[in-house]
Every structure is written in structure tokens, then in C-alpha cells.
Amino acid sequence: MARKTALITGSSGLVGSEAVSFLAQRGWTVHGIDNNMRGDFFGADGDTTWNLERLRREVREFEHHDLDIRDRAAIARLVRDLRPGLVFHCAAQPSHDLAAKRPFDDFEINALGTLNLLEAAREHCPESPFVFMSTNKVYGDAPNELPLVELETRWDYADEARREGIDETCRIDTSMHSLFGASKTSADLLVQEYGRYFDMPTVCFRAGCITGERHSGAELHGFISYLARAIREGRTYRIFGYLGKQVRDNIHSYDVCTAMLAFVEHPRAGAVYNVGGGRANSVSILEAGARLQELVGLPFRSEYVDEARRGDHICYITDLGRLRGDYPSWEITVSLDEVLEHVAREPAPVT
Ligand SMILES: NC(=O)c1ccc[n+]([C@@H]2O[C@H](COP(=O)([O-])OP(=O)(O)OC[C@H]3O[C@@H](n4cnc5c(N)ncnc54)[C@H](O)[C@@H]3O)[C@@H](O)[C@H]2O)c1
Numbered sequence: 386m387a388r389k390t391a392l393i394t395g396s397s398g399l400v401g402s403e404a405v406s407f408l409a410q411r412g413w414t415v416h417g418i419d420n421n422m423r424g425d426f427f428g429a430d431g432d433t434t435w436n437l438e439r440l441r442r443e444v445r446e447f448e449h450h451d452l453d454i455r456d457r458a459a460i461a462r463l464v465r466d467l468r469p470g471l472v473f474h475c476a477a478q479p480s481h482d483l484a485a486k487r488p489f490d491d492f493e494i495n496a497l498g499t500l501n502l503l504e505a506a507r508e509h510c511p512e513s514p515f516v517f518m519s520t521n522k523v524y525g526d527a528p529n530e531l532p533l534v535e536l537e538t539r540w541d542y543a544d545e546a547r548r549e550g551i552d553e554t555c556r557i558d559t560s561m562h563s564l565f566g567a568s569k570t571s572a573d574l575l576v577q578e579y580g581r582y583f584d585m586p587t588v589c590f591r592a593g594c595i596t597g598e599r600h601s602g603a604e605l606h607g608f609i610s611y612l613a614r615a616i617r618e619g620r621t622y623r624i625f626g627y628l629g630k631q632v633r634d635n636i637h638s639y640d641v642c643t644a645m646l647a648f649v650e651h652p653r654a655g656a657v658y659n660v661g662g663g664r665a666n667s668v669s670i671l672e673a674g675a676r677l678q679e680l681v682g683l684p685f686r687s688e689y690v691d692e693a694r695r696g697d698h699i700c701y702i703t704d705l706g707r708l709r710g711d712y713p714s715w716e717i718t719v720s721l722d723e724v725l726e727h728v729a730r731e732p733a734p735v736t
Contacts, residue, residue, distance in 0.1 A: 525560030550702030580655025626693025661703025
């Protein structure tokens with residue numbers, strides 16, 4: 386049987402690189418787009434060259450394209466030449482804090498870059514599933530309006546009925562998003578619109594914290610991965626506000642790929658899903674620091690900055706009900722503790 390062709394943007398990053406290996410193992414020929422912009426954003430910690438080299442060594446059916454998704458003509462040409470059977474769009478400026486310093490880069494990459502890909506797909510492969518990695522920042526800080534209780538090491542939802550967390554009905558406007566959240570929300574709406582208006586099989590995966598060994602963790606992006614790096618390297622980890630009890634649920638990049646494939650096999654038009662680790666994979670900074678300290682065998686040194694990141698979530702747990710309802714065979718396969726053990730043991734090399 387002929388191999389199908391996938392196009393993955395951000396293919397040297399955490400999710401994109403996982404997807405390269407994941408799809409190649411399942412019979413796809415994979416073309417990746419990445420210009421190592423992460424290195425430009427975050428310096429040496431964010432440099433993804435090591436990951437690209439690893440993919441080139443390990444994945445035979447992989448071809449890399451050193452392209453910028455802002456380059457509309459080049460993206461259109463590549464999509465025309467490949468006519469991929471799947472577009473998995475993972476390239477982004479991913480940091481809330483950096484977006485305020487580089488608003489044009491942020492918007493041009495996150496919003497316009499997405500539009501470039503959508504238009505190219507509409508022109509050359511409108512039947513192919515288009516999977517967009519969106520973010521829970523589309524909800525801005527509206528999730529902070531839920532009543533919370535302060536426990537010894539974490540915040541939690543006060544209302545039993547909200548235990549499972551935030552679902553897709555949470556409003557997306559009239560809250561603070563960060564410029565990153567605003568550019569990603571623009572992209573999220575465009576991806577939905579290409580599904581609804583043009584009837585293309587598009588989906589937005591609104592993710593919280595994604596994690597895994599392939600992250601080039603930097604202080605401004607990559608919660609667990611950077612925390613592990615800080616402990617291993619004796620760096621002081623800065624905790625911004627909320628007493629270090631802020632909660633995130635974490636999903637391994639492998640489990641994002643299985644959700645992506647579930648959608649590709651049974652696509653819908655203009656779908657939206659919250660994707661995350663769920664309550665079982667939720668952890669606060671204090672809890673993750675304590676566990677990693679144990680696993681790495683070195684102290685968790687932290688400095689408390691008494692000012693929260695603007696628009697930051699206090700307690701965010703993903704309600705997976707809609708995704709599980711539409712794709713009942715999808716499940717979380719990597720537990721939080723497995724993730725922590727892995728990142729504690731096997732750091733991403735620094736280039
Ligand atoms: N990691 C998370 O916790 C998380 C959470 C929610 C949403 N997301 C979203 O998931 C997607 C993937 O995240 P990730 O953690 O793999 O990020 P990542 O930074 O590891 O990977 C993104 C890749 O895109 C590349 N890139 C950036 N700008 C580019 C451009 N203009 N042209 C070509 N390539 C470019 C970067 O070099 C990087 O390798 C992003 O859209 C991100 O917003 C991630």
C-alpha cells in the first residue's frame with residue numbers, strides 16, 4: 386500500500402517531533418517544517434537542533450524543510466507539491482510572557498502563519514484533516530472565576546460539580562488572555578471557520594500543559610521540563626505568585642498524537658476539543674518540585690516572586706468529556722509520574 390503523506394509544522398518541537406516518529410511508525414511519509422525559531426525565542430535552552438538531528442538519524446521516512454510559516458508563497462508551494470493527506474500544525478510562538486516583548490512576531494507566526502496554512506490547505510488538499518494545536522489560553526483567565534479552595538500544596542475547585550475541570554463551554558472573550566492567548570484565539574477561530582464555512586475537516590485541540598522528553602525546556606515555556614532542568618543543573622526556579630500552589634494537568638506529547646490520529650481516522654468539520662492530562666495527571670509547582678527533587682536526588686531551589694504572571698491560570702484541569710465522548714477509544718496512556726521519572730532521568734541535550 387502506498388504510504389500516505391503528512392505535513393507537520395513545528396516538527397523539531399515537542400509535539401511536532403513526537404508526531405514525526407509516531408506517524409512514520411504507522412506508515413506515513415512525513416514532511417516537517419521548522420526553522421528553529423524556538424532557539425531564537427528562548428536562546429540555547431530552546432534550541433531544537435538536537436531534536437532535528439535525532440529525527441534525521443532515527444526516522445527514514447522524514448524530510449525536513451527549513452521554512453518559516455510566515456512565508457506564504459513558500460508554504461503554498463510546498464502544500465501544492467505535497468498535497469498531504471494530513472496537516473498537523475504545531476509551529477508557534479508558544480510563550481505568554483515573550484509575546485508581550487515580541488507582539489508582531491507572536492501574531493504573525495500564531496495567527497497569520499495559521500492562515501497561510503489554512504489557505505494552502507483549502508487550495509490544495511481541502512479533504513485532508515487539518516489538526517491545529519490550540520491552547521487553553523483561548524479561555525483567557527476566565528477559569529480563575531471558579532471558586533477555589535486552598536489545600537496544603539495546591540489550589541482546587543471548591544465546587545464538587547466542577548471537579549473534572551474546564552470544558553469547551555467556557556467563554557473565550559471578556560477575560561485576559563496575554564497577547565499569546567489572543568493570537569492563538571485568532572488562529573483557533575480561523576481553524577473553526579475553515580471547518581464551518583468551507584466544510585473542511587479541521588479541529589482545534591485546546592491543550593494545557595504538554596510535556597515529554599523531547600521538550601527543549603526554557604524558563605518561559607515548558608513547565609515540567611524546565612523544572613527538571615533547573616533541579617538537575619542547580620538553577621534557582623522562580624515561582625510567580627499563587628504561592629506555588631497553581632495547578633496544571635499534564636499530557637504527554639504521545640497522548641496528543643493518539644488524539645490527533647483518532648481525529649484523522651474519523652474527522653469532523655470545525656471541531657473543538659480540550660486536550661489535557663485530566664485530574665489524574667494534575668500537579669502544582671510545589672508538588673512537582675518535591676517529586677522531582679526526590680527523583681533527581683538534588684534539592685529543589687526556588688525563589689518566590691510575589692506577582693503572578695499576567696492572565697495565568699490558578700487551577701486548570703482539563704475536562705476531557707467531549708473528546709472521550711466523540712473518541713471513546715482514546716485514553717491517557719502516560720501517567721504524570723512516568724513523565725516525571727523520565728524527565729528527571731533523561732534530559733534533552735543542550736546544543
Ligand atoms: N507545550 C505546551 O505545554 C503547549 C500547551 C498548549 C498548547 N501548545 C501548542 O502546541 C503546539 C506545539 O507546542 P510545543 O510545546 O511542541 O512547542 P515547541 O516550541 O516545542 O515547538 C514549536 C516548534 O515550532 C517552530 N517554529 C516556531 N515558529 C516557527 C515559524 N515561524 N516557522 C517554522 N517553525 C516555527 C519552533 O522552532 C519549534 O520547534 C504550539 O502551537 C503550542 O502553542 C503547547
